[in-house]
Amino acid sequence: MGMTMTQKILAAHAGKESVTAGELIEARLDLVLGNDITTPVAIREMGRFNDQSVFDKDRIALVMDHFTPNKDIKSAENCKCVREFAAAHEISNYFDVGKMGIEHALLPEQGLTVAGDCIIGADSHTCTYGALGAFSTGVGSTDMAAGMATGKAWFKVPSAIKFNLRGKPKKWVSGKDVILHIIGMIGVDGALYQSMEFAGEGVKELSMDDRFTIANMAIEAGGKNGIFPVDEKTVEYLKEHGKRPYTAYEADEDAEYTAVYDIDLSELEPTVAFPHLPENTKKMSEITEHINIDQSVIGSCTNGRISDLRAAAQVMRGKKVADNVRCIVIPGTQAIYLQAIEEGLVADFIKAGAIVTAPTCGPCLGGHTGVLAAGEKAISTTNRNFVGRMGHVDSEVYLASPAVAAASAIAGYITAPN
Amino acid sequence: MNVKGTVFKFGDNVDTDVIIPARHLNIMDRTELATHCMEDIDKTFVSRVKKGDIMVAGRNFGCGSSREHAPQVIKDSGISCVIAKTFARIFYRNAINIGLPIIECPEAAEAIEDGHEVSVDFDSGRITDETTGTSYEGQAFPEFMQKIIKAEGLVNYINS
Numbered sequence: 001m002g003m004t005m006t007q008k009i010l011a012a013h014a015g016k017e018s019v020t021a022g023e024l025i026e027a028r029l030d031l032v033l034g035n036d037i038t039t040p041v042a043i044r045e046m047g048r049f050n051d052q053s054v055f056d057k058d059r060i061a062l063v064m065d066h067f068t069p070n071k072d073i074k075s076a077e078n079c080k081c082v083r084e085f086a087a088a089h090e091i092s093n094y095f096d097v098g099k100m101g102i103e104h105a106l107l108p109e110q111g112l113t114v115a116g117d118c119i120i121g122a123d124s125h126t127c128t129y130g131a132l133g134a135f136s137t138g139v140g141s142t143d144m145a146a147g148m149a150t151g152k153a154w155f156k157v158p159s160a161i162k163f164n165l166r167g168k169p170k171k172w173v174s175g176k177d178v179i180l181h182i183i184g185m186i187g188v189d190g191a192l193y194q195s196m197e198f199a200g201e202g203v204k205e206l207s208m209d210d211r212f213t214i215a216n217m218a219i220e221a222g223g224k225n226g227i228f229p230v231d232e233k234t235v236e237y238l239k240e241h242g243k244r245p246y247t248a249y250e251a252d253e254d255a256e257y258t259a260v261y262d263i264d265l266s267e268l269e270p271t272v273a274f275p276h277l278p279e280n281t282k283k284m285s286e287i288t289e290h291i292n293i294d295q296s297v298i299g300s301c302t303n304g305r306i307s308d309l310r311a312a313a314q315v316m317r318g319k320k321v322a323d324n325v326r327c328i329v330i331p332g333t334q335a336i337y338l339q340a341i342e343e344g345l346v347a348d349f350i351k352a353g354a355i356v357t358a359p360t361c362g363p364c365l366g367g368h369t370g371v372l373a374a375g376e377k378a379i380s381t382t383n384r385n386f387v388g389r390m391g392h393v394d395s396e397v398y399l400a401s402p403a404v405a406a407a408s409a410i411a412g413y414i415t416a417p418n
Numbered sequence: 419m420n421v422k423g424t425v426f427k428f429g430d431n432v433d434t435d436v437i438i439p440a441r442h443l444n445i446m447d448r449t450e451l452a453t454h455c456m457e458d459i460d461k462t463f464v465s466r467v468k469k470g471d472i473m474v475a476g477r478n479f480g481c482g483s484s485r486e487h488a489p490q491v492i493k494d495s496g497i498s499c500v501i502a503k504t505f506a507r508i509f510y511r512n513a514i515n516i517g518l519p520i521i522e523c524p525e526a527a528e529a530i531e532d533g534h535e536v537s538v539d540f541d542s543g544r545i546t547d548e549t550t551g552t553s554y555e556g557q558a559f560p561e562f563m564q565k566i567i568k569a570e571g572l573v574n575y576i577n578s
Binding site for chain 1: 431433435436439440441443444445446458459477478481482483484485486487489504506507508511512515516560562571572573574576577
């Protein structure tokens, strides 16, 4: 029986000819990631190991992105703990304020994630790197600690769902709309414990930024990972960024899938996920009610990349953010921020009445820089709209693409660009 | 190993943001962190939960963030076992890795009601609703995971 793309990567990293769904394996890791929230707990757990050395100082990435620039004393203490750990173990990929970006925008840009890798990260959106053709999945702090110490992790080999993409998305339809459509279709546990493997001729119509957005939200369907085939666009991206050799794996033709979905990208519309689950999706044409918003957030590990900012700026250029709306734009990394300045996008946002902040996860998880009060509504390009996610338990988050978040900021209510 | 306690029942898709809201994630003291367990879904939970009590929930329990703080606060609040129809995969891993017993059993998760007395035998996977006298067969863990749970977590397992 053939293997899926994910199974081939796992087999290679477990030193096996083949693996089958359900099998428990121990796999070699190419990269172990943590942030300022999960790493302090991992460091505490690591302190309990008999051997407290790290497996490879160049294969660990620590990114201070969630509550930074330090929002309060406790957050400052946590970052200090990680900074001291990184120094003591000579971790080469430690990213603090000034160098840091939002982890899942930063690591591919830094070339630390490449096709064929097996990666764990103590952050649920670690599945983002599947866009590059890597197996990459989120874990907790103890797994991170074990990964840092041993360079290995245990996995149950996942079965897979295949998404056959065809056609070309219409104007203002982005990767975010594709993944919101899929989550709406299969539900927040539709891919539970499984891989989401994207395939078909429609893949070539998606930019790398679109693919990062789609893979990023695989976890929002319960997926273990999301993964894209390696094509010309991937190779071009890896040539520009990659710091290590890569391996392109392909699914076998006779690989087994628990389900196959055919999706015509040309039929998709701008899509919005209503509170309080990412599966509560509506196409823009299905939204008949007038939903006034208090805040629009454009950024995050899902949608803080340069093409996201370009789309938002294109919508907002020469216009004004509506009265009573706070529009917060968060470039994903320092490099994206600088590029947005050089391309004039930051000027577009500021002239429109938005603010542009340093890279941070900030408001996405109700941390800082845009927390909501009771009764407030936000449209956001982030990834979760759970109860209390962006602040008060009685606030509401609507998930959408950068173009829709920008158009809504201008209109004052949820709408798509003309 | 056996546990017995009073049930706190929850619904489907209980996410990690309601189990332990992100605004508390910079608290490193586990006792203090546990005082916020389930805060955004049931403010009375921490004042009512007793050591040994059992959580019963629907589909996709623990979905969302990878924060290990979620199973940790549940364990530290005194909960001895979580029974659910299904668990989100990162929560599932994290629970095993920190030694919080969890069992998938859709029938038990559907039938058992809030406030019932329930006992769980981990060796056999048998769940008994002592209030109604009904028993259910939960899914036993693979041997590898049982070893981690018996070692009370991954760190002890690796050390041993």
